[in-house]
Amino acid sequence: MIDIKVGDQTCQFDLDNPELPDWVSDHALTSADYAYDKKLKRSQYDAELDKLHLELVKLQAHRLNTGQRMIVVFEGRDAAGKGGTIGAFREYLKARHAKVVALSKPTEAERGQWYFQRYVCHFPTDGDMTMFDRSWYNRGGVEPVMGFCSPEQNTHFLEQVPAFEKQIVDEGIAFFKIWLNIGQEMQIKRFHDRRHNPLKSWKLSPIDIKALHKWDDYTAARDKMLKATDSQHAPWTVVRSNDKRRARLNAIRHVLMNMEYDGKDPGAIGELDPNVISSASGQSAADYLRGK
Numbered sequence: 001m002i003d004i005k006v007g008d009q010t011c012q013f014d015l016d017n018p019e020l021p022d023w024v025s026d027h028a029l030t031s032a033d034y035a036y037d038k039k040l041k042r043s044q045y046d047a048e049l050d051k052l053h054l055e056l057v058k059l060q061a062h063r064l065n066t067g068q069r070m071i072v073v074f075e076g077r078d079a080a081g082k083g084g085t086i087g088a089f090r091e092y093l094k095a096r097h098a099k100v101v102a103l104s105k106p107t108e109a110e111r112g113q114w115y116f117q118r119y120v121c122h123f124p125t126d127g128d129m130t131m132f133d134r135s136w137y138n139r140g141g142v143e144p145v146m147g148f149c150s151p152e153q154n155t156h157f158l159e160q161v162p163a164f165e166k167q168i169v170d171e172g173i174a175f176f177k178i179w180l181n182i183g184q185e186m187q188i189k190r191f192h193d194r195r196h197n198p199l200k201s202w203k204l205s206p207i208d209i210k211a212l213h214k215w216d217d218y219t220a221a222r223d224k225m226l227k228a229t230d231s232q233h234a235p236w237t238v239v240r241s242n243d244k245r246r247a248r249l250n251a252i253r254h255v256l257m258n259m260e261y262d263g264k265d266p267g268a269i270g271e272l273d274p275n276v277i278s279s280a281s282g283q284s285a286a287d288y289l290r291g292k
Contacts, residue, residue: 004212006184013188015209018196024185031183034242035275045245051268052252053092060093060129062261067126069173072255073135076180077218078208079190081241081248085180086131088248089255099124102133115139115157116164124173136161140225145217146207158228165234174259175234178251179226179280180241184215226280236280243276250277 002013011023030037063070072089074082083102090098101122110118116136124130139157143149149157168175182190191212194204211218230236237254241247249270254277256269 002212004188005215013212015192015195020189020192024188024192028183028186028189029242031185031242032181032240034183034186034240036243036246039243040245040249042245045249048249048270049088049252051265051270052249052256055256055265055268056089056252057092058263059256059259059261060097062263063129064094064097064127065262069124069126069171070129070175070259071124071132071168071173072129072176072178073132073137074178074180075134075137075141076241077182077187077222078211079187079194079203080180080182081244082133082180084244085178085239085241085248085251086133089131089252093129097128099128099130100133101130101135115153116160123168136164137225137229140229141218141221142207145214145221146210158225161229162231162234165229165231169233176255176258177229177234177236178254179222179236179238180247180251181238182241186242187215188212230280237277238280239277240275246273246276249273253277 002015004011004013006023011021013021013024029039062068074086076082086100090100099122101119103118103122106118119132119136122130122132136157139149139154140161144151144154165175191204191208194200226236237251239247239251239254250273253269253272256264257266257272
């Protein structure tokens with residue numbers, strides 16, 4: 001049995017109980033003031049995603065013809081939907097030219113390197129897209145919260161990031177940073193689903209379970225990180241991901257809308273949902289991230 005602080009209340013949660021408590025299931029989708037109380041219908045999702053997949057294929061063909069390089073960074077709390085969103089991006093692309101980077105903890109040699117070095121070696125070559133399933137922003141979130149880096153290292157990192165990312169953009173690489181934002185009850189629900197689904201149990205790590213007790217600590221680290229690293233040349237885009245379907249569609253649309261490529265069809269791309277996606281530029285964390 002785990003005591004979890006949710007808002008102003010302390011609730012008990014048994015991760016090993018296959019029955020999900022009502023206080024979780026009843027509020028998971030609408031947690032963090034999410035605007036929808038029902039998921040997007042599968043039929044509508046599939047129809048819209050098919051159109052976006054065709055546009056992504058066009059974009060990849062254009063990149064391969066022109067040598068355009070692209071990086072998309074996906075960040076967010078555990079169970080926010082990073083892997084599924086990346087999968088939706090990549091489903092019909094040539095895998096060789098649409099790489100996913102999800103690094104494990106650094107080796108002894110890597111710990112002695114310049115912090116960004118292990119990430120830079122995975123940057124794309126001509127025509128390629130690299131998608132980071134977590135990135136150098138580990139030092140802005142999980143590392144300081146879990147004590148894997150010192151406060152001084154965290155501060156130094158936040159000071160270095162804007163200049164580091166300016167170099168990426170100046171190199172001519174199309175660069176996107178997407179923060180997937182999830183409500184607390186939805187995170188608990190997804191952890192519970194992983195615990196009791198043999199096909200997903202590998203996704204739940206001891207670190208994830210520890211994170212259940214550190215929601216507020218992660219919130220503080222997130223707010224500090226986004227405020228320090230949301231720049232004009234490399235802005236953050238926030239995607240609310242309680243409903244994975246809406247999140248995936250809007251993340252893909254955001255990227256397509258901000259890229260030029262042969263045969264681009266704005267009608268097929270559609271419109272962004274302001275209830276799901278927003279820019280962090282020029283606003284404080286409290287202004288654009290609903291709930292804690």
